Amino acid sequence: MTGIKPVTDKPKIPAIELKNVVFYYRRGGWQLSLPELSLPPGQHLFIKGASGSGKTTLLNLLAGIISPRQGEIKLNGEPFSSVSAAKRDTLRARHIGVVFQQLNLISYLSVLDNVLLSAHFAGSNKQTSEQRARVLLQRLGLEPELFEQQAAALSVGQQQRVAIARALLTEPALLIADEPTSALDADNRDSFMQILLEQANACGTTVIFVSHDPGLRRYFDKQLDMQHLAQGVKSC
Amino acid sequence: MLIKLARQSLWNRRSTAIMTLFSLTISLVLLFGIDHLRKEARQSFTSTISGTDLIVGARSGQLNLLLYSVFRIGNATANVNWATYQRISKHPQISWTIPLALGDSHRGYRVLGTNNDYFVHYRYANQQSLRFSEGQAFEGVYETVLGAEVASKLGYQLGDEITLAHGVGAVSFSEHKDKPFTVTGILAATGTPLDQTVHVSLEGIEAIHIDWQQGAPMPGRKLSAEQALQQDLTPKAITAFMVGLESRMATFVVQRQINEFKGEALSAILPGVALAELWQMLSMVENLLLLITLLVLVAGLVGMMTTLLASMKERQREMAVLRAVGAHPWYLFVLIQLEVLLLTVLALLAAAITLVVTLWGLQDTLASHYGLFITINPFSLQSLYWAATVLMVSALLACIPAFTAYRRALNDGLAIRL
Numbered sequence: 012m013t014g015i016k017p018v019t020d021k022p023k024i025p026a027i028e029l030k031n032v033v034f035y036y037r038r039g040g041w042q043l044s045l046p047e048l049s050l051p052p053g054q055h056l057f058i059k060g061a062s063g064s065g066k067t068t069l070l071n072l073l074a075g076i077i078s079p080r081q082g083e084i085k086l087n088g089e090p091f092s093s094v095s096a097a098k099r100d101t102l103r104a105r106h107i108g109v110v111f112q113q114l115n116l117i118s119y120l121s122v123l124d125n126v127l128l129s130a131h132f133a134g135s136n137k138q139t140s141e142q143r144a145r146v147l148l149q150r151l152g153l154e155p156e157l158f159e160q161q162a163a164a165l166s167v168g169q170q171q172r173v174a175i176a177r178a179l180l181t182e183p184a185l186l187i188a189d190e191p192t193s194a195l196d197a198d199n200r201d202s203f204m205q206i207l208l209e210q211a212n213a214c215g216t217t218v219i220f221v222s223h224d225p226g227l228r229r230y231f232d233k234q235l236d237m238q239h240l241a242q243g244v245k246s247c
Numbered sequence: 248m249l250i251k252l253a254r255q256s257l258w259n260r261r262s263t264a265i266m267t268l269f270s271l272t273i274s275l276v277l278l279f280g281i282d283h284l285r286k287e288a289r290q291s292f293t294s295t296i297s298g299t300d301l302i303v304g305a306r307s308g309q310l311n312l313l314l315y316s317v318f319r320i321g322n323a324t325a326n327v328n329w330a331t332y333q334r335i336s337k338h339p340q341i342s343w344t345i346p347l348a349l350g351d352s353h354r355g356y357r358v359l360g361t362n363n364d365y366f367v368h369y370r371y372a373n374q375q376s377l378r379f380s381e382g383q384a385f386e387g388v389y390e391t392v393l394g395a396e397v398a399s400k401l402g403y404q405l406g407d408e409i410t411l412a413h414g415v416g417a418v419s420f421s422e423h424k425d426k427p428f429t430v431t432g433i434l435a436a437t438g439t440p441l442d443q444t445v446h447v448s449l450e451g452i453e454a455i456h457i458d459w460q461q462g463a464p465m466p467g468r469k470l471s472a473e474q475a476l477q478q479d480l481t482p483k484a485i486t487a488f489m490v491g492l493e494s495r496m497a498t499f500v501v502q503r504q505i506n507e508f509k510g511e512a513l514s515a516i517l518p519g520v521a522l523a524e525l526w527q528m529l530s531m532v533e534n535l536l537l538l539i540t541l542l543v544l545v546a547g548l549v550g551m552m553t554t555l556l557a558s559m560k561e562r563q564r565e566m567a568v569l570r571a572v573g574a575h576p577w578y579l580f581v582l583i584q585l586e587v588l589l590l591t592v593l594a595l596l597a598a599a600i601t602l603v604v605t606l607w608g609l610q611d612t613l614a615s616h617y618g619l620f621i622t623i624n625p626f627s628l629q630s631l632y633w634a635a636t637v638l639m640v641s642a643l644l645a646c647i648p649a650f651t652a653y654r655r656a657l658n659d660g661l662a663i664r665l
Contacts, residue, residue, distance in 0.1 A: 074571065076570065096575075096576075097575050097577075100573050100574065100575040101573065101575075103571075103572075103573045104572060104573020104574075105573070107573075109571035109572070111567075111568075111571070114564050114568075115568060116568070117252075117256075117565050117568055117569075118259065118565075119255045119256060119258065119259030120252075120255060124251070127248075128248075128568075128569070128572045129572045129573065131248045131572075132572050132573035132574055133573060177572065
């Protein structure tokens with residue numbers, strides 16, 4: 012059908028789309044190229060890569076911290092890499108959640124305030140955000156009495172869950188997870204993966220998960236290997 | 248949220264933050280305290296004498312005349328003849344005069360011979376006249392009125408007898424022991440050299456020297472206190488005298504007339520002008536003190552920046568997290584600036600409180616021991632300028648760590664550097 016696109020067709024707009032993306036720090040040196048990547052909402056991607064394979068560079072590109080030298084990245088069908096840095100920061104606040112390897116939280120803020128940070132930068136309503144944060148934290152298995160505690164008082168596994176809650180609070184289109192399980196033991200790792208994907212699915216969020224652990228591959232429908240992207244001399 | 252972040256982040260590093268606050272507070276207390284003392288000292292200095300239009304003494308430089316007549320520092324080079332004084336005081340433009348005879352002392356405190364006009368016409372500070380805290384002015388020859396400090400330091404009360412010593416040293420070997428003076432009055436504290444003065448009548452000065460010649464007792468001629476009273480006690484000379492005019496318009500005319508007085512070489516000075524000249528000499532020291540204080544302040548501020556800069560390393564994590572949740576690099580810049588501002592404002596407040604409390608606690612001690620009258624309120628419009636300058640300088644210096652945060656935010660991105 013070539014008629015007018017129905018509004019319900021929205022899910023077909025990819026959460027993130029990369030076209031002919033090339034990035035390098037120095038011309039002629041190490042470079043990262045990604046000719047084509049498109050993820051529809053809800054579809055998760057596993058990126059396999061060891062440290063030093065340009066993983067951080069790719070994450071910075073996806074999060075909009077840096078812009079590609081060539082090509083374009085679109086977020087929710089909107090131009091992302093071509094807009095100003097300040098605009099990218101705002102878009103990141105609204106549409107992208109990030110979970111790091113560890114130490115995701117600001118240690119001196121309370122658990123709840125840590126989660127609400129993303130709402131603050133996204134400019135969402137404070138009250139509804141707080142309600143949602145409480146619900147989300149509980150769904151992630153954190154007891155309400157922990158909410159007012161300092162983040163530093165929590166165990167690593169709990170901290171990583173709080174990080175998920177923060178990343179998903181604004182119902183972002185994209186969640187970037189950078190080896191979030193590396194500091195967890197095997198049991199915690201599996202429950203973490205389950206809870207992460209479960210909540211991401213509930214929000215309709217696309218997860219891009221970077222890890223060198225092939226054991227986590229099975230949770231994802233799609234896989235990308237850093238080795239195919241990086242060319243030339245390794246940066247470090 | 249920004250303020251909450253700045254506040255809690257500082258609280259998280261409270262041990263270093265408190266030390267920084269402490270050092271900054273000390274330097275601010277120094278700055279405001281010294282600035283205040285400087286102003287008060289000038290105030291108290293220039294308020295030593297007021298209402299007097301001219302001071303007349305034997306010809307000398309105006310500073311010398313001012314120093315010995317008002318501040319009781321140094322000595323006169325020559326005296327003024329009693330007859331000359333009498334003639335000049337009859338000048339139609341002159342409303343009143345106060346004769347001053349110096350040269351004796353009592354246990355290190357200068358003795359001033361004068362008459363009752365002194366207690367009537369002398370003004371200090373803002374045209375304040377002298378007040379007796381106890382007793383009254385002297386009437387008899389062997390009566391004395393003490394300055395507040397003399398009485399309190401030496402523990403004298405009304406009715407006590409004191410002996411005067413020849414010369415102005417603290418220890419004198421030639422005392423006028425035979426002619427003691429009775430304390431009839433004690434002046435209220437003024438915060439001027441007057442507090443350190445023993446006042447007697449001109450006749451008293453004359454009486455104790457009546458059997459003296461060339462600064463030493465005349466051998467073979469000794470008059471008792473009662474015998475001296477029978478003599479003519481009209482003084483032969485005085486050291487200097489203060490003049491109040493009918494109209495201030497006449498100041499320069501009268502000054503010139505006195506300076507050109509034929510009978511004797513005299514100098515008439517304007518106390519205000521002489522005080523200003525003296526203060527200018529002293530202000531060198533004052534400015535040096537202020538400079539040192541400013542350097543202490545700069546050291547305090549630089550110390551704060553060093554601590555902040557050092558903390559930037561441990562805070563990289565914090566910055567990366569904020570970046571990840573969508574903070575613009577400028578946000579981090581502002582965050583650091585805000586912390587510095589918070590510290591500085593807290594230090595300013597702490598300094599203000601410390602200073603007021605200290606002054607309040609020390610006020611009595613300063614007044615009674617040093618004759619320094621310090622007002623408790625150390626704040627003026629100028630201290631607001633100081634505070635604003637301090638805030639601006641700290642904001643300027645804060646650009647260093649703040650810009651470090653900004654640059655790292657751009658370069659490091661989401662990189663994990665532990």
